[in-house]
Amino acid sequence: MNEPRRGRLTVYLGAAPGVGKTYAMLGEARRRCDRGTDVVVGYVETHGREHTATMLGGLEVVPRAEVSYRGTTFTEMDTDAVIARKPAVVCVDELAHSNVPGSAREKRAEDVELIRRAGIDVITTVNIQHLESLNDEVERITGVRQRETVPDEVVRTADQIQLVDMSPDALRRRMAHGNIYKADQIDASLTSYFRVGNLTALRELALLWLADRVDDALGDYRRAHRIEQPWPAKERIVVALTGGAESETLLRRGARLAQRAAGSELIALHVIAADGIASADESRIDRAQQLAASLGGTFHSVVGEDVSRAVVDFATGANATMIIVGVSRHGRLRRLFTGTTGERIASLAGTIDVHLVTHEQTGGAGRPRWYASPLTRRRQVAGLVLSVLLPVLLTLVLKLSDDPDQLPLDVLLFLAVTVLVALIGGMLPALVAALGGFLLMNWYFTPPVSRFTVAEPTNVVALVVFVAVAIGVASVVDRASRRASDAVRARTEATTMASLSRSVLTGQDTADAVVERLRETFGQRAVSLLARGPVGWTVVAASGTAPATGPDAGDTQVAVDDDHVIVLSGSPLRATDQRVLEGFAAQTGLVLEYRRLRERDERAAALERAEATSTAILRAVSHDLRTPLATMRTAVDGLVSDSVDPAARTELVGAVESSTEQLERLIDNLLDLSRIESGLVRPMLRDLSLEEVLPLAVAGHPPGTVSLEVEESVPLVHTDHGLLERVVANLVGNAVRVSRGAQVRVLAHVLPESVEVLVVDRGPGVPPEQRERMFEPFQRLDDSSGAGLGLGLAVARGLTAALGGTLSAEDTPGGGLTMVLSIPRAGGS
Structure with a gap:
C-alpha cells in the first residue's frame, strides 16, 4: 500500500x-x-x-x-x-x-x-x-x-x-x-x-x-549520485597532523590560507594508525585541537591502516579543495627507501591540491628519543642491571659443563635471558642483553673460543639469528608494554567519562560534588570552581585544603565557559589527563546550567504564586475588605447625625471598634502572606519558655472560652517569640470561631526532639481529604461567616515553616479538630 x-x-x-x-x-x-x-x-x-x-x-x-x-x-x-x-x-x-x-x-x-x-x-x-x-x-x-x-x-x-x-x-x-x-x-x-x-x-x-x-x-x-571527486564549490582546507612539533605550524599556515577566501573552512585531521605502532604525543594533539578551535576550525580523528589513504579519503568525503601536509621529519636514508607521507598523499589526491609546508623539524630535527619507554624508571634501571648480570651469570654456569657441541642450547638460553630482560626493562635493556650475549657466546662458546672470530658459517648464522630474534622480541615486548599502558589509561578514562555521563543524565551532581570527585580522581591538594564577577573572581565550590581563590593561584586550570574556570592545586597533571579534565569541565558547565534552570524555575514558580496570590487578593478585597469598611462608614454617618440617642451611639461605636479590629486582622494576614510568599520572613530564633508566649497568644478572648493547660516542666523551645505568638493566636482565634461557644483547649505535649502545642476545638471538624486544602490561601471551606479572607491557616503554616516547625490537623476524639503545632526543642534534644 x-x-x-x-x-x-x-x-x-x-x-x-x-x-x-x-x-x-x-x-x-x-x-x-x-x-x-x-x-x-x-x-x-x-x-x-x-x-x-x-x-x-x-x-x-x-x-x-x-x-x-x-x-x-x-x-x-x-x-x-x-x-x-x-x-x-x-x-x-x-x-x-x-x-x-x-x-x-x-x-x-x-x-x-x-x-x-x-x-x-x-x-x-x-x-x-x-x-x-x-x-x-x-x-x-x-x-x-x-x-x-x-x-x-x-x-x-x-x-x-x-x-x-x-x-x-x-x-x-x-x-x-x-x-x-x-x-x-x-x-x-x-x-x-x-x-x-x-x-x-x-x-x-x-x-x-x-x-x-x-x-x-x-x-x-x-552521495546520492555516487560522485566521489570533490567539487570546489567552497574552499575547504584539510590540515594533516602527525602529532609532531610541527602541528601548530601547519595549522597556522592553513588558517592563513583559509582567511584569503571568505567562507572557507579549516579542518584539522589526525590519523590514528590502526596497527598501533606509531604513538603520537597526546599533549601535542591536545594543543593542536585547542589551537584549531581558536582559529575557527574543527578537529577530527580517524583510524586508518594507511595514513596517506585515510587522509585522502577523508578529504574527498569532506569535499576539500586543499590538503596541507608537512615535509617529512625522517632522514634521507629512510625517505629514499620508504618515501614520504606527503608524496603518497600527492599521488592519491587526484584533483585536490596538496600543499607541502616546511618547518624546523624537517629532516629529522627534533625527533623524540627512540628508546623512550612507558615503563617506570625503576623497571628500566632493574632491566639495565639484569642485562649485564644475567648474561654474565649464565656464562659462568654454562662454562661449568664446557661442552663444545651445545652451542644451539647456549643460543636458546641467552635468548631466554634477553626475553626476560625485555619483559622487565623494555627495549634498551633487552638490546644491551642481546649485544652482551652475542659477544659472550662468540668469545666463550663459538669455536675458536677466546677469539671474536667464528670458524663455522652455521655458527655465524646462529649468532646473527640470535641477535635478530632478540631485537624482534624486545621490540614486541616494548610495543606490548606501550599498548598495555595505553589500554589501562583508556579504560580509566572511559570509566571516568562513563561515570560522568551517568551523573549528568541523572542530574545527581552538584558543583560541590564535581570538584570533590575531580580532586579525588587526579589526587590534587585542592580544587576550586571560580566565577568571574564585576569585582573579580568568587569561589562557587571548593574541595581540599587551601583552595585557590584566583585562576593564577593554582597549578592547573581549565575553562568551563566564559565566566567560570576550574583551578587545581597540587602535582601537575599529565597531558594524557587533559581529555578527562575537559570532561569534568563540560559536566561542570551542565551542572551550572542545571542550577541556572532550577533557579529560573524557582523564580518563575515564585512569580506564579505571587501572581495567583495577587489575583486572589484583588478578588477578595472587593468583598471582604469592603464589608468592615462599609460597616464603619455607616456607623460614622450615624455618629455624626444629631438625632442619634446615647444607646444607639454606644452601639455604633462598638460597631466601629469591631470593624476596625476585623480590618486590622485582615490587613495583618495579607501583609504576613505577602512576606511569606516573597521569602522576607527572617525569624530571630532563641531559647525560651512556652509560658512566655502562650498566655499572650490566648489573651483577648472572653473568660471560659480558652483553657490553657501547660505544665511548668515543659522544656524550652528554640523559636521566635513574636512569630510563635502570632501562629498560636491565629490557631486559637480560628478554633474559637468554629467552636460556637464550646471551650477551646491549648495543651503541650513533649517529644524527644520537639514540643507539640495542641489547639483542640469542638467544632464541626474537617474531612481528612480537605485538611491539606484548608492550609491554602483563601480557602474557607464551609465557613460562610464572612469573617475573613481564609488566610489565617495559610499564614500560620507559612510562619511555622519559617520557624523550622510543622503544622498539621488531626481529629479531636468525640468530634472537632485538633491543630498540632510542632516546635524544635532548645539544644536539639
Missing part, C-alpha cells in the same frame, strides 16, 4: 523584518494561481502595509478560527478548515508563531506539519532571527531576545528555501517612508533594532546559514 504524498515546503527566509518576505510569498501564490494551481491563504498578517494588502487581494482566504483566552477572543489559522478545503497549495505566514493558549497545537510549525501530512504544499515565511540555533547570537547583536523560535531542522529540511534580502540602507529607507511600521514607531526602530550594524550582522547570519544548508544539499546530491 502506497503512503500518501507528503506536501512540499517552500520557505521564504527573511534576512530581517520588513525585507518583503510576505510580499514575495503572496507574489509566488499569485503566479501559481495564474498557472491554474488551486491556492488558498491559510494565514497572512499584513500589519497594515498597503502593498502587502494589495497583493493579498484576489486570493481565496480560509476564515480564521476564534480562540478565547482570559476573556479576550483571538484569531488563529483554522488548520482543520484548510485540510477540509484540500487545496493544492496553502500560504501560511510567520512559521515561528506561537498559537494562543487553548489552541489545538502550541506552535504554527506543528499546524504546517499537519497540513503537509495531508498532502498539501505549504508556502511559508520566517525571519532569520527566529531560528532556534541563532537565538543567542541575535540577542548579542540586537540586544533583543526572540521569544518565538522555530527549530532549525524544520526550515533546513524544507524542499525549497528562498532568501529575501535587502541592503541595510534600502531597508532603512523603506522604514523611513512608512512602508514597514507606523509613523510613531519609525524613529525608535531606526535608532534601536534597525541600526545599520544590526541589519548587516543579521544579513550575514542569513547568508552563512543558507550557505551551510546549500552545502548540505550539495553533499546529499554527491
Whole structure:
C-alpha cells in the first residue's frame, strides 16, 4: 500500500523584518494561481502595509478560527478548515508563531506539519532571527531576545528555501517612508533594532546559514549520485597532523590560507594508525585541537591502516579543495627507501591540491628519543642491571659443563635471558642483553673460543639469528608494554567519562560534588570552581585544603565557559589527563546550567504564586475588605447625625471598634502572606519558655472560652517569640470561631526532639481529604461567616515553616479538630 504524498515546503527566509518576505510569498501564490494551481491563504498578517494588502487581494482566504483566552477572543489559522478545503497549495505566514493558549497545537510549525501530512504544499515565511540555533547570537547583536523560535531542522529540511534580502540602507529607507511600521514607531526602530550594524550582522547570519544548508544539499546530491571527486564549490582546507612539533605550524599556515577566501573552512585531521605502532604525543594533539578551535576550525580523528589513504579519503568525503601536509621529519636514508607521507598523499589526491609546508623539524630535527619507554624508571634501571648480570651469570654456569657441541642450547638460553630482560626493562635493556650475549657466546662458546672470530658459517648464522630474534622480541615486548599502558589509561578514562555521563543524565551532581570527585580522581591538594564577577573572581565550590581563590593561584586550570574556570592545586597533571579534565569541565558547565534552570524555575514558580496570590487578593478585597469598611462608614454617618440617642451611639461605636479590629486582622494576614510568599520572613530564633508566649497568644478572648493547660516542666523551645505568638493566636482565634461557644483547649505535649502545642476545638471538624486544602490561601471551606479572607491557616503554616516547625490537623476524639503545632526543642534534644 502506497503512503500518501507528503506536501512540499517552500520557505521564504527573511534576512530581517520588513525585507518583503510576505510580499514575495503572496507574489509566488499569485503566479501559481495564474498557472491554474488551486491556492488558498491559510494565514497572512499584513500589519497594515498597503502593498502587502494589495497583493493579498484576489486570493481565496480560509476564515480564521476564534480562540478565547482570559476573556479576550483571538484569531488563529483554522488548520482543520484548510485540510477540509484540500487545496493544492496553502500560504501560511510567520512559521515561528506561537498559537494562543487553548489552541489545538502550541506552535504554527506543528499546524504546517499537519497540513503537509495531508498532502498539501505549504508556502511559508520566517525571519532569520527566529531560528532556534541563532537565538543567542541575535540577542548579542540586537540586544533583543526572540521569544518565538522555530527549530532549525524544520526550515533546513524544507524542499525549497528562498532568501529575501535587502541592503541595510534600502531597508532603512523603506522604514523611513512608512512602508514597514507606523509613523510613531519609525524613529525608535531606526535608532534601536534597525541600526545599520544590526541589519548587516543579521544579513550575514542569513547568508552563512543558507550557505551551510546549500552545502548540505550539495553533499546529499554527491552521495546520492555516487560522485566521489570533490567539487570546489567552497574552499575547504584539510590540515594533516602527525602529532609532531610541527602541528601548530601547519595549522597556522592553513588558517592563513583559509582567511584569503571568505567562507572557507579549516579542518584539522589526525590519523590514528590502526596497527598501533606509531604513538603520537597526546599533549601535542591536545594543543593542536585547542589551537584549531581558536582559529575557527574543527578537529577530527580517524583510524586508518594507511595514513596517506585515510587522509585522502577523508578529504574527498569532506569535499576539500586543499590538503596541507608537512615535509617529512625522517632522514634521507629512510625517505629514499620508504618515501614520504606527503608524496603518497600527492599521488592519491587526484584533483585536490596538496600543499607541502616546511618547518624546523624537517629532516629529522627534533625527533623524540627512540628508546623512550612507558615503563617506570625503576623497571628500566632493574632491566639495565639484569642485562649485564644475567648474561654474565649464565656464562659462568654454562662454562661449568664446557661442552663444545651445545652451542644451539647456549643460543636458546641467552635468548631466554634477553626475553626476560625485555619483559622487565623494555627495549634498551633487552638490546644491551642481546649485544652482551652475542659477544659472550662468540668469545666463550663459538669455536675458536677466546677469539671474536667464528670458524663455522652455521655458527655465524646462529649468532646473527640470535641477535635478530632478540631485537624482534624486545621490540614486541616494548610495543606490548606501550599498548598495555595505553589500554589501562583508556579504560580509566572511559570509566571516568562513563561515570560522568551517568551523573549528568541523572542530574545527581552538584558543583560541590564535581570538584570533590575531580580532586579525588587526579589526587590534587585542592580544587576550586571560580566565577568571574564585576569585582573579580568568587569561589562557587571548593574541595581540599587551601583552595585557590584566583585562576593564577593554582597549578592547573581549565575553562568551563566564559565566566567560570576550574583551578587545581597540587602535582601537575599529565597531558594524557587533559581529555578527562575537559570532561569534568563540560559536566561542570551542565551542572551550572542545571542550577541556572532550577533557579529560573524557582523564580518563575515564585512569580506564579505571587501572581495567583495577587489575583486572589484583588478578588477578595472587593468583598471582604469592603464589608468592615462599609460597616464603619455607616456607623460614622450615624455618629455624626444629631438625632442619634446615647444607646444607639454606644452601639455604633462598638460597631466601629469591631470593624476596625476585623480590618486590622485582615490587613495583618495579607501583609504576613505577602512576606511569606516573597521569602522576607527572617525569624530571630532563641531559647525560651512556652509560658512566655502562650498566655499572650490566648489573651483577648472572653473568660471560659480558652483553657490553657501547660505544665511548668515543659522544656524550652528554640523559636521566635513574636512569630510563635502570632501562629498560636491565629490557631486559637480560628478554633474559637468554629467552636460556637464550646471551650477551646491549648495543651503541650513533649517529644524527644520537639514540643507539640495542641489547639483542640469542638467544632464541626474537617474531612481528612480537605485538611491539606484548608492550609491554602483563601480557602474557607464551609465557613460562610464572612469573617475573613481564609488566610489565617495559610499564614500560620507559612510562619511555622519559617520557624523550622510543622503544622498539621488531626481529629479531636468525640468530634472537632485538633491543630498540632510542632516546635524544635532548645539544644536539639
